[in-house]
Amino acid sequence: TVSVVLFTSDLRVQDHPPMRAALEGGGEVVPLFVRDPAVERAGFAAPNRLAFLADCLRDLDQTLRGLGGRLVVRSGEVVEEVSRVVRQADADEVHMAAGYTAFARAREAGLRRALEAEGCRLYVHEGVGGVVPPGDITPQGSGHFAVFTPYYKRWRAEPPRTPLSAPQKLRVPTGLRSEEVPGAAELSGVSPGLAPGGEREGRKQLRYWLSHHVESYEERHDDLAGDATSRLSAHLHFGTLSAREVVFRASRGGGPGAAAFIRQVCWRDFHQQVLAARPEAARQDYRSRDDHWRRGPEAEADLAAWREGRTGYPVVDAAMRQLAHEGWMHNRGRLIAASFLTKTLYVDWREGARHFLSLLVDGDVANNQLNWQWVAGTGTDSRPNRVLNPVLQGRRYDPHGAYVRRWVPELAGLGGAAIHEPWRLTGAERAAYDYPDPLIALPEGLARFRDARRLL
Numbered sequence: 001t002v003s004v005v006l007f008t009s010d011l012r013v014q015d016h017p018p019m020r021a022a023l024e025g026g027g028e029v030v031p032l033f034v035r036d037p038a039v040e041r042a043g044f045a046a047p048n049r050l051a052f053l054a055d056c057l058r059d060l061d062q063t064l065r066g067l068g069g070r071l072v073v074r075s076g077e078v079v080e081e082v083s084r085v086v087r088q089a090d091a092d093e094v095h096m097a098a099g100y101t102a103f104a105r106a107r108e109a110g111l112r113r114a115l116e117a118e119g120c121r122l123y124v125h126e127g128v129g130g131v132v133p134p135g136d137i138t139p140q141g142s143g144h145f146a147v148f149t150p151y152y153k154r155w156r157a158e159p160p161r162t163p164l165s166a167p168q169k170l171r172v173p174t175g176l177r178s179e180e181v182p183g184a185a186e187l188s189g190v191s192p193g194l195a196p197g198g199e200r201e202g203r204k205q206l207r208y209w210l211s212h213h214v215e216s217y218e219e220r221h222d223d224l225a226g227d228a229t230s231r232l233s234a235h236l237h238f239g240t241l242s243a244r245e246v247v248f249r250a251s252r253g254g255g256p257g258a259a260a261f262i263r264q265v266c267w268r269d270f271h272q273q274v275l276a277a278r279p280e281a282a283r284q285d286y287r288s289r290d291d292h293w294r295r296g297p298e299a300e301a302d303l304a305a306w307r308e309g310r311t312g313y314p315v316v317d318a319a320m321r322q323l324a325h326e327g328w329m330h331n332r333g334r335l336i337a338a339s340f341l342t343k344t345l346y347v348d349w350r351e352g353a354r355h356f357l358s359l360l361v362d363g364d365v366a367n368n369q370l371n372w373q374w375v376a377g378t379g380t381d382s383r384p385n386r387v388l389n390p391v392l393q394g395r396r397y398d399p400h401g402a403y404v405r406r407w408v409p410e411l412a413g414l415g416g417a418a419i420h421e422p423w424r425l426t427g428a429e430r431a432a433y434d435y436p437d438p439l440i441a442l443p444e445g446l447a448r449f450r451d452a453r454r455l456l
């Protein structure tokens with residue numbers, strides 16, 4: 001047999017069920033990646049993710065070459081390109097990972113139709129992108145869990161799945177054309193502090209994380225300046241690490257840090273099973289709140305200030321500037337910045353989600369859109385009207401102001417927690433800092449929110 005393995009968000013050889021299944025045929029295998037312009041048209045090809053992807057593809061190609069094979073890269077509409085490669089290689093089967101976005105579902109349906117016409121079988125493998133596939137655990141009377149805690153309890157009780165080892169050897173048919181992948185240097189708009197991609201890099205980071213830091217995750221994960229989270233999100237998004245393997249290896253260590261970390265990884269599966277059941281939640285409110293978000297020139301100006309990190313609230317601005325510089329933001333920063341946009345400025349969550357997706361290297365339809373909805377109170381949060389106060393959040397999660405000082409250097413001269421309220425300075429002292437006044441006073445923002453949500 002000749003099998004095509006279509007890589008999508010699973011750019012690795014370790015713990016890779018489609019590759020394992022293709023090799024079981026004992027014949028030749030075509031590892032294929034298709035760069036589909038439809039992804040760019042849909043706005044999902046942000047420079048940061050393209051740069052990370054380029055690293056991943058080069059790394060995968062090198063690894064496959066080490067096994068005696070190589071990666072075949074093509075550009076074009078995915079169904080047409082896969083069909084073309086199937087004809088050129090005279091392939092009998094195509095293996096790929098299941099996906100749950102509207103795009104992934106349309107791709108799968110299109111491939112099924114086209115490959116049938118070619119007399120080629122399509123195998124779609126579950127459990128490649130997450131730990132527990134959507135639909136495997138469901139509450140009584142519903143196709144998906146809408147509340148995290150009961151989902152997590154069931155998820156945790158699932159038997160651990162041992163990760164698959166990487167293939168030892170690969171035979172790829174000769175004569176198949178492959179394209180060069182543009183390097184990060186050829187892309188414009190990439191964040192200067194973007195982390196490198198690729199399976200080897202991901203594995204190195206995972207080893208380091210599990211041996212040095214996971215133990216303190218429970219106490220330190222919210223410490224903005226401590227940067228004590230795994231930073232594995234982009235590797236999980238591109239599948240350079242298998243979530244199943246990450247959980248398997250973390251759980252072997254035991255301890256409260258590992259348990260808290262595994263619980264956090266469960267959020268990925270939680271959002272994925274929500275999106276699988278409700279793909280339209282990528283664009284529409286999961287729970288409609290009949291919100292009348294602010295629109296018009298004033299709201300536009302507030303949105304622009306938020307994007308640029310000049311809201312006048314230091315912790316919000318620090319988070320937004322970290323995003324621009326690194327293509328990544330601390331989870332606590334994401335919560336604060338998203339709450340500020342949707343609940344203090346009262347701007348539509350879709351605007352914020354779009355901006356995050358234009359920069360986040362881990363930008364992911366399920367995690368981004370559904371976390372935004374969670375914060376905006378249109379999603380699965382059981383306390384949809386809670387509002388995070390950026391001053392209190394700053395004092396609590398950046399008590400010495402080190403995070404703000406790192407990202408908002410114009411305030412670096414302010415000591416301790418005073419950095420979170422620069423507007424309290426007066427006269428010449430205030431004038432010494434080239435930093436904007438708050439866009440809105442917090443009590444005013446809260447009153448507007450309560451009024452809009454009819455909570456008064």
Ligand code: FAD
Pocket residue numbers: 221229230231232233234236237261264265266267268271329330331332334335338356360362363364365367368369371372375
């Ligand atoms: P760690 O704290 O080390 O957590 C380990 C892993 O668990 C992460 O790598 C991630 O895969 C997963 N995880 C952690 N928190 C969450 C969560 N709340 N939801 C889903 N998975 C989670 N995460 C993304 O991967 N892509 C996104 O596009 C994204 N957008 C977000 C938007 C908003 C408004 C918010 C509040 C959160 C968003 N998150 C997103 C979730 C979370 O902020 C990031 O996964 C996390 O900050 C990544 O850093 P880390 O790898 O160091 O996380």
